Amino acid sequence: MAPLAVKRRKLSHDDESDNSEGSFAEQHTNESGSSDESLAENGAADGEGSMDQAAEHSDADSSSDDGPVATEDKESNLSANKRTAAPKVADEAKLQKRRDPQLQDGVYTAETFKSNVFKLQVDELLEQVKPKYGKKEAPAENAMRTLKSLIERLPSRAPLSVNEAEESLKAIGVAIPFPSPRPPKDAKYKLQYERPSSINATGSYPLRTATRTDGELAIDLVVTMPKAIFQEKDYLNHRYFYKRAYYLACLAAGIKNSKEHDFRLSFDCLNGNQLQPIIVVRPSGDGRPADFSPSKCRIHILLALPEGTFSEIKLLPKANCVRPKESGGDGASKFLPPTPFYNSSVQSDATITAYLKLLHAASGKCDAFKDACTLGRIWLRQRGFGSRLRKGGFGNFEWAAIMALLLQPNPGAGTPPLSPGYSSYQLFKATLQFLARHDLSKKPFAFQARDATFPRAKACPMFFDGPRGLNLLFKMTSWSYVRLQLEAKVAVEALGNSTFDQFDATFILKTNLLRYCYDATLELPLSGFGFDPANEDYDASLDETCYRIYSTLVRALTDRVTVVTFSLPDSSDWSISSPRPFERQQKRILVNMATDPANANRTVDHGPAAENKQEAASFRKFWGDKAELRRFKDGSILESVVWTTKNTTAPVLEQIVLYILRRHIGTPVADKAKFMSDTFASLVPSGRIQGQSGVSGFTPVMNALAVVEKDIRNLEGLPLQIRHIRAADAQLRYSSVELPQSAPASVVLRFEGSARWPDDLCAIQRTKIAFLLKLTELLPAAQSGYVTRVGLENASQPSQNQAYIDITTPSAFTFRLRIHHDREATLLERQLKDKCLDAQSRESAAAGLALYKRDFFRIPSHTQTMQTLCTRYPALSPAIRLTKRWFASHLLSPHFAPELIELLVVRTFLQPHPWAVPSCATTGFLRTLAWISRWDWRHVPLIVDFSSAASSDPPESASTGPKGMKFQDVEQIQLRFEAWRRIDPAMNRVVLFAATSMDTDGNTWTDKGTPEKVVAARMTALATAATKAVRAADDRLLSSQDGEDFGDDSTFSPQSLFVSQAQDYDFVIQLSPKYATTERKNLQPRYKNVEIQKAIGDWQNSGTELARLFVEDLQNVYGDAILFFYDAESLDRIAGLFNPVVTGQRAWKVKAGWNSLPFKSRDEKRSEVIGEKEGRGMDIQVNKGAICNEMRRLGGDLISRIDVKR
Amino acid sequence: MASEKPSKAKKQKTAPTTVAEFTILPLTLPALPGLPDAYADAKHYLYVKQHEPKHSTPGHDRSLFIANVPIDASETGIRALFAEQLGGSRVERVEFDSAIPALTAHKRFQDASDAKAEGKEKRGKKRKRDADVVAEGVVEDEESALPRIWSSELRKGGSGAVVVFVDRKSMRGALKEVQRAVKEGREIVWKGGEGLGVERYKSHLTLRYPPPAVLQTSVNAYLTQFTALENKRNKIRKHARSEPDEEGFITVVRGGGRNVRLEDAEKKKAELEERRKKNGxxxxxxxxxxxxxxxxxxxxxxxxxxxxxxxxxxxxxxxxxxxxxx
CATH class of the missing domain: 1.20.5 (Single alpha-helices involved in coiled-coils or other helix-helix interfaces)
Known part of the structure; x- marks a missing residue:
């Protein structure tokens, strides 16, 4: 035991902090049970308490702990550090507490934590993801001890040549994981194994920043190699890595041969860097004492290079450490290209311990450091970032190290971005801000290394840690850095939004889902490149090609795309007895692109002017035959590239990508490439964004409306002046599924105020009819080509709007115009308060008022807002229409106000976090569905902040400038929502609650059970199913990326989300095809002027209109006893569901409110209770047969048949 | 549904004939194509009894109350049912609970509607105008009513109707006949309404755009009647203005002073409040x-x-x- 103790001291330190954490946990649970003040104190108290106790415990441990872990050596660097640091921090915390007593109070956390709710959720989250360091982890810690003692006992091996070394290990079944290029056979140096100088746990596990979210925890065990086995020049030409590989293989062999355990061993590469192989130890799963499978973790054995083995200067990023092979004697004079990646790989091995110290020091100095690390980990993970090269090269370690460095002063750079007094949330946010603000690829960040110079190759980001001589971001590629920056920007923007909580967007949602995050995906099979995976240069040439594709695409696509990012198939670990496997060529590279909707579909790219010879030549060289010299309207003569949208279904983006691949990368690559973008757009007419606008299909109807308005305003002989004519229809806000053709679109006309109107609601309606009659007389007379008719509605409600006029224009569009008179509102409100009226009349006044507000205020202003938003966000209109089609194809549209569906989609655009604003129909639609599936409408209101759109135009100013909706407004809406739930807990009247910054009522579109609870639940179920299907398709795409073949199943059909299931309904009325519409098949937008009479006839005599009247009748006749479902657009069938709440079997009653079928009840007891008078022993149930017969009689020839469930 | 089928067959064997005071009259429905086989012999059930309203109404002693009338029941349909299949009793009129499109709903004053509850609710146009002053508009007559936009009325599912016979004897006879039919298990057939289906909706599409001339006449008539009635209403208001209530207050009602309006007063009040706050x-x-x-x-x-x-x-x-x- 004794000789081992020295080397165990660092582990012992870990155990010591175990105890302090234990106390942390205890305190935590205590507090959560106690009053609110103590809960709020968490931040300050935890730090203080745990630190104090940590100091005490370490003493106690040394006497009580009798396990293999002893703490004899108290001069250990780390624990000494900690000992001095701990009391100091505690003092600081106390000081702070005295200075600022408010900090203790929970109610003030809003400042340090965004909001109370945010803080409480963060607390909860941290508690959930942190490993408990308890029983569950104990076996793993045991295993680490076993490994440690085992490695310490391994005997040294004499130096061997490369060949001998390989032979000797092969004999015991271990293949040395040499990196490529392999060491030369004639190498003069020898490989050697000697006892390690130390063995430590490292990484997040001992730092207590680990998270248990993906099931398996990875614990790092670092073995520091003895200095003696290296020579001064070993850093050159991979020599260090060969020695390292041999050392690792010896460790693997040693562990493998040991009898006391049954670990499963394999090799992997540290962060996917083939230069740095590691050993992965997995539990045997056999239940023997050494088995640690209950801990659900694996142990990584890393190798560290003792500090100071090589000269740091030789390993700076600008140095060259891999000499070209051919360079003989004259090599010294030639310029040697820097090898930053190689150098950093060596340096990263040398600094493992240094970083452990750094992070420890940081977590000692700053209380919230660990929590902030954990938050960072979660944030990165949800975005798919990781330390692995192919996951972006930015992971937990990089996050923690950057945070630790940003806490320290950097001479010459002002105050450090982070302060030790920050809360975990502030640390997290400030780090994100740092990442978002600094473009480290253009302007390297040097920490305490002012005179360092850096190579400017490949635009790699640079965060150079001077004291440790390492570029922390050396594993990142240009694309992963761009993506990281963008994600950080989005996150900072989200957190800067004080109106909404954004907790879910920041930490809970998984964001790196291809179909939600990106607009276009390019699949490139590796086989297309024609590289030989067995070749020594394979990795290098693949990286090189990816970079070439990246830079070519970025140049070709210019501002059409905002992000181009590569998703490369990842490698997995391999058996220790075989050499590193070659990459399978079935694997695929995915190139994902996020587009800028305003530019993505531009057909002409302008290049440099013709006079500018040099640039023009470069442009021509880049574009080849595609480049042409063109003269533009403004007289300029420019090199340009023109893409066509005629005679092809391929979007411009696809044409460019494939062309440029063929030209610059190679024909086989382009041939095997598969491009996907906006796959759902083709499901609605004009669903793709054309040019710069997503609303081009609606231009004719909008123009027609402008003409009508002008013509009406110019009429002479109208008794009153016109104040305004406002659009009030989905067709006039770019939101109807079909492009407007002939169905009437509502508009509202308001005259200037006049005292000549009668002061009586009913008389007002008749006066309106008189005005309308006047209009029908004047308009066709003034302008030929108009056909006008006055129509009647609401016959039984004399105080509601009773008439409208249908104006069919020469361009064959029909507008349904109603007159808005503002006096109506006053009169209705007065009736509402008038105690002289009977209750029924007042109720009817209330209903009338709601309708009046909706039709004459809410809908027009909603229409206006949507018009603005749809022109601002090109993808909004197609996304709304796609979403409406989805609701319709699942027969849900009669239950949801079109405005409500629009709000659901608008929410996706105005509160896009954690993503950027959607830029095509598909992403807008899918994210809306995903949100619906998550929407817990029983407890959460839908709140859309229209005002956020107004200020978010230049994104920079938005973060500083005032934002429209305040947190208080949201709070107000929340209170109103809670009030509704209290009044109506069963949700009979208001189920969905949807408020906006303009309309805080929340029930404007959803009052009176539109939709009802069952229907809302069905919406959620359908959205969940659809979201699952999309996720599954994404997963399939990713696994196919790893070379797995799914055959035809792997192609995901967008249509599949739009197929409705009829078996859930009680009956389905099939309408006769003779009367069913054919509109849907005719997807071509019609621009031609057709005969007006035909246009009127079109929608009037189309079966849809008759069927619509039929379905209205059905709804009036059966009220809430039957719920009807249909697609209002096509109306080829009507599905029905007997409302189980209303029509359930019950005791006989004379006015059940539905067609009943009497029968003798078996339940005698109940009938006794009811008594004699009410039908004794008699039950009723809904008479389905008779009802079917009734419906059949009512529908007549409209119905072809009625199908009944089962 | 599968479990329901056998139980249904059983039900038909032991179909109940009475419930409470009602006689259950099964109606055979017309066989129509396109209906599911399971419902081929579905029956509609009417619940029939003598009409006994809480407040007596004209003719209640010669009326039958029918619950659960078919949705396409009309006065002619019910009349034909009794005339042709239930002993030939003569029906004077039928009053239905519900109608689609609904009857015109007028807003009324509280006491007016109380008083009116005695009189049977009926079509507005048949009522004498001066009997009730509605709170707004006028109760239209043939002239001033808007043109009808539906060719026929429908009933709500499961609603009721009162069938008024020409005399008590006819009513008694009809009820006896119903009871006999049920006892004997005689098949009574419901023929269904007329003018339904495509015809109904096509006619609506035409009817809802009445000729401008017709519309103009109706509007003119309405506005004339409205002016007349408005004078009457003003009188009532004036009356209310001058009469103190039980607490001695005189209700402030619209139309008092020519220039002073209630809203104006409220606005002024709010303004004053505002000023007070500012200067406070x-x-x-x-x-x-x-x-x-x-x-x-x-x-x-x-x-x-x-x-x-x-x-x-x-x-x-x-x-x-x-x-x-x-």
Whole structure:
């Protein structure tokens, strides 16, 4: 035991902090049970308490702990550090507490934590993801001890040549994981194994920043190699890595041969860097004492290079450490290209311990450091970032190290971005801000290394840690850095939004889902490149090609795309007895692109002017035959590239990508490439964004409306002046599924105020009819080509709007115009308060008022807002229409106000976090569905902040400038929502609650059970199913990326989300095809002027209109006893569901409110209770047969048949 | 449905004939193509009894009450049913519970509607105009009513009707006949309404655009009647203005002073209030005001925190643990 103790001291330190954490946990649970003040104190108290106790415990441990872990050596660097640091921090915390007593109070956390709710959720989250360091982890810690003692006992091996070394290990079944290029056979140096100088746990596990979210925890065990086995020049030409590989293989062999355990061993590469192989130890799963499978973790054995083995200067990023092979004697004079990646790989091995110290020091100095690390980990993970090269090269370690460095002063750079007094949330946010603000690829960040110079190759980001001589971001590629920056920007923007909580967007949602995050995906099979995976240069040439594709695409696509990012198939670990496997060529590279909707579909790219010879030549060289010299309207003569949208279904983006691949990368690559973008757009007419606008299909109807308005305003002989004519229809806000053709679109006309109107609601309606009659007389007379008719509605409600006029224009569009008179509102409100009226009349006044507000205020202003938003966000209109089609194809549209569906989609655009604003129909639609599936409408209101759109135009100013909706407004809406739930807990009247910054009522579109609870639940179920299907398709795409073949199943059909299931309904009325519409098949937008009479006839005599009247009748006749479902657009069938709440079997009653079928009840007891008078022993149930017969009689020839469930 | 089928067959064997005071009259429905086989012999059930309203109405002693009338029942349909299949009793009229499109709903004054409850609710146009002054508009007659936009009425599912016979004897005879038919198990056939289906909807599409001339005449007639009635209403209002209520107050009603309007008064009041607030002592004048405000602010924050905490707790209960999506 004794000789081992020295080397165990660092582990012992870990155990010591175990105890302090234990106390942390205890305190935590205590507090959560106690009053609110103590809960709020968490931040300050935890730090203080745990630190104090940590100091005490370490003493106690040394006497009580009798396990293999002893703490004899108290001069250990780390624990000494900690000992001095701990009391100091505690003092600081106390000081702070005295200075600022408010900090203790929970109610003030809003400042340090965004909001109370945010803080409480963060607390909860941290508690959930942190490993408990308890029983569950104990076996793993045991295993680490076993490994440690085992490695310490391994005997040294004499130096061997490369060949001998390989032979000797092969004999015991271990293949040395040499990196490529392999060491030369004639190498003069020898490989050697000697006892390690130390063995430590490292990484997040001992730092207590680990998270248990993906099931398996990875614990790092670092073995520091003895200095003696290296020579001064070993850093050159991979020599260090060969020695390292041999050392690792010896460790693997040693562990493998040991009898006391049954670990499963394999090799992997540290962060996917083939230069740095590691050993992965997995539990045997056999239940023997050494088995640690209950801990659900694996142990990584890393190798560290003792500090100071090589000269740091030789390993700076600008140095060259891999000499070209051919360079003989004259090599010294030639310029040697820097090898930053190689150098950093060596340096990263040398600094493992240094970083452990750094992070420890940081977590000692700053209380919230660990929590902030954990938050960072979660944030990165949800975005798919990781330390692995192919996951972006930015992971937990990089996050923690950057945070630790940003806490320290950097001479010459002002105050450090982070302060030790920050809360975990502030640390997290400030780090994100740092990442978002600094473009480290253009302007390297040097920490305490002012005179360092850096190579400017490949635009790699640079965060150079001077004291440790390492570029922390050396594993990142240009694309992963761009993506990281963008994600950080989005996150900072989200957190800067004080109106909404954004907790879910920041930490809970998984964001790196291809179909939600990106607009276009390019699949490139590796086989297309024609590289030989067995070749020594394979990795290098693949990286090189990816970079070439990246830079070519970025140049070709210019501002059409905002992000181009590569998703490369990842490698997995391999058996220790075989050499590193070659990459399978079935694997695929995915190139994902996020587009800028305003530019993505531009057909002409302008290049440099013709006079500018040099640039023009470069442009021509880049574009080849595609480049042409063109003269533009403004007289300029420019090199340009023109893409066509005629005679092809391929979007411009696809044409460019494939062309440029063929030209610059190679024909086989382009041939095997598969491009996907906006796959759902083709499901609605004009669903793709054309040019710069997503609303081009609606231009004719909008123009027609402008003409009508002008013509009406110019009429002479109208008794009153016109104040305004406002659009009030989905067709006039770019939101109807079909492009407007002939169905009437509502508009509202308001005259200037006049005292000549009668002061009586009913008389007002008749006066309106008189005005309308006047209009029908004047308009066709003034302008030929108009056909006008006055129509009647609401016959039984004399105080509601009773008439409208249908104006069919020469361009064959029909507008349904109603007159808005503002006096109506006053009169209705007065009736509402008038105690002289009977209750029924007042109720009817209330209903009338709601309708009046909706039709004459809410809908027009909603229409206006949507018009603005749809022109601002090109993808909004197609996304709304796609979403409406989805609701319709699942027969849900009669239950949801079109405005409500629009709000659901608008929410996706105005509160896009954690993503950027959607830029095509598909992403807008899918994210809306995903949100619906998550929407817990029983407890959460839908709140859309229209005002956020107004200020978010230049994104920079938005973060500083005032934002429209305040947190208080949201709070107000929340209170109103809670009030509704209290009044109506069963949700009979208001189920969905949807408020906006303009309309805080929340029930404007959803009052009176539109939709009802069952229907809302069905919406959620359908959205969940659809979201699952999309996720599954994404997963399939990713696994196919790893070379797995799914055959035809792997192609995901967008249509599949739009197929409705009829078996859930009680009956389905099939309408006769003779009367069913054919509109849907005719997807071509019609621009031609057709005969007006035909246009009127079109929608009037189309079966849809008759069927619509039929379905209205059905709804009036059966009220809430039957719920009807249909697609209002096509109306080829009507599905029905007997409302189980209303029509359930019950005791006989004379006015059940539905067609009943009497029968003798078996339940005698109940009938006794009811008594004699009410039908004794008699039950009723809904008479389905008779009802079917009734419906059949009512529908007549409209119905072809009625199908009944089962 | 599968489980229902056998039980249904049983039901038909032991079909109940009476419930409470009602006789259950099964009607055979017309056989129509396109209906599911399971419902081929579905029956409609009418519940029939003598009409006994709480308040007596004209003709109630010669009326039958029918519950659960078919949705396409009309006066002619019911008349034919009794005339042709139930002993030939002569029906004077049929009053239905419900109609689609609904009857014109007028707003009424409280006492007026109480008084009117005695009189049977009937079509507005048949009522004498001076009997009730509606709160707004006029009760239209043939001239002033808007043209009808539906060719026929429908009934709500499961609604009732009162069938008034020409005399008591006919009513008794009809009821006896119904009871006999049920006892004998005689098949009574419901023929269904007329003018339904495509015809009904096509006619609506035409009817809802009445000729302008017709519309103009109706509007003119209405506005003439409206002016007349408005005078009458003004008289009533005037009456209310001059009469103190039990507490001695005189109700302020519209139309009092020519120029003074209720709204104007309210506006003025709000304005005054505003001015008073502006000129009053500022909130932060005294130290105690500041102190109190701070206290209030703190209390508000504390309450807010408590509420948030409760919300998060509820959230946890609902959703379970806060775990990042995988």
């Amino acid at each position: 002592i500022k909130d932060d004048f005294y130290r105690f005001q500041n102190r109190e405000r701070r206290k209030e602010e703190e209390l508000r924050l504390r309450k807010g925190f408590e509420r948030d905490r409760k919300r998060v707790l509820e959230m946890r209960e609902r959703r379970g643990r806060v775990v990042p999506e995988s």
